[in-house]
Amino acid sequence: MSSSPKYQYENLKVHIYPEGVAHVELYRPKRLNAINEALVEDIRVCFNTLGQDSTIRAIILSGHGRTFTSGIDFKDNFLMKGEPDTDVARRAYTKRLHIEWFQSAMSALEKCPQPVIVAMHYGVYGVAVDLCTAGDIRYGTKDSFYTVKEVDLGLAPDVGTLQRLPKVIGSDSLARELCFTGRNMYADEAYRCGLISKLFDTKEEMIEDALKTARVIASKSPVAVVSSKHLLNYSRDHSVDEGLQYTAVWNSAMLQTEDIPKSIQGFMQKKPAHYSNL
Numbered sequence: 001m002s003s004s005p006k007y008q009y010e011n012l013k014v015h016i017y018p019e020g021v022a023h024v025e026l027y028r029p030k031r032l033n034a035i036n037e038a039l040v041e042d043i044r045v046c047f048n049t050l051g052q053d054s055t056i057r058a059i060i061l062s063g064h065g066r067t068f069t070s071g072i073d074f075k076d077n078f079l080m081k082g083e084p085d086t087d088v089a090r091r092a093y094t095k096r097l098h099i100e101w102f103q104s105a106m107s108a109l110e111k112c113p114q115p116v117i118v119a120m121h122y123g124v125y126g127v128a129v130d131l132c133t134a135g136d137i138r139y140g141t142k143d144s145f146y147t148v149k150e151v152d153l154g155l156a157p158d159v160g161t162l163q164r165l166p167k168v169i170g171s172d173s174l175a176r177e178l179c180f181t182g183r184n185m186y187a188d189e190a191y192r193c194g195l196i197s198k199l200f201d202t203k204e205e206m207i208e209d210a211l212k213t214a215r216v217i218a219s220k221s222p223v224a225v226v227s228s229k230h231l232l233n234y235s236r237d238h239s240v241d242e243g244l245q246y247t248a249v250w251n252s253a254m255l256q257t258e259d260i261p262k263s264i265q266g267f268m269q270k271k272p273a274h275y276s277n278l
Helices: 036-050 088-111 127-133 149-153 161-169 172-181 185-191 203-219 223-235 241-252 261-271
Strands: 011-018 021-026 057-065 116-120 124-125 137-141 146-147 196-201
Touching: 011 036, 021 036, 057 203, 057 261, 088 127, 088 146, 116 127, 116 203, 124 127, 127 146, 127 161, 127 172, 137 185, 137 203, 137 223, 149 172, 161 172, 185 196, 196 203, 223 261
Parallel strands: 021 057, 057 116, 116 137, 124 146, 137 196
Antiparallel strands: 011 021
């Protein structure tokens, strides 16, 4: 494990493993990893950069310290920062650009070609739900709880929860209940509804298992893994027929990869295949 000079951020710690796995930690321990503008920008830049790094094949996101994140940092509340003294249309135009920037940071996990495993412990507040639902795989500890807190702040979630949570958990009714009430959803319920796919006694056990999963993913054909994520995301947002048609076009190119004969040879010889980076 090493900390690459390429991935140095004020509010994130990034560890690179030789197997092609990156572990990104939210790192504002004195503020319980509360989300401020600087952290949002670090997330956006980090995941965009990782997405362009062909040596990285799987990514883990976790929170350093006592909790995954305590949500928006009210001491640095950029939601209420001063606005230009102009008419309402111009203020709204500026506000829209700011919201779109925030959205792009959360969506960076989804748009990153490599699978992202989000490993969460203790509190997962507000914007943390926006963040984790943009990931591919979600794990949680038994003491974790999840809350769509924006309703208690007087606003609707605007950086991903409303769009992704109903699809992730497969229940429009439950998603609406969580968004309208702001109640805590504890680990056992989060597991039952599919928000998280594995439960762990401790954070350490969770990170160990996340690394194990990430290493398995990293050992597979990057063409197959990246294609699967891309096609899953496309198919989620389109009809079955549209997804099949798009997959046919995509795979008409990707089936020509060298990774297929390598995989078959490895299977026949009972040896792991080794794949070049994308």
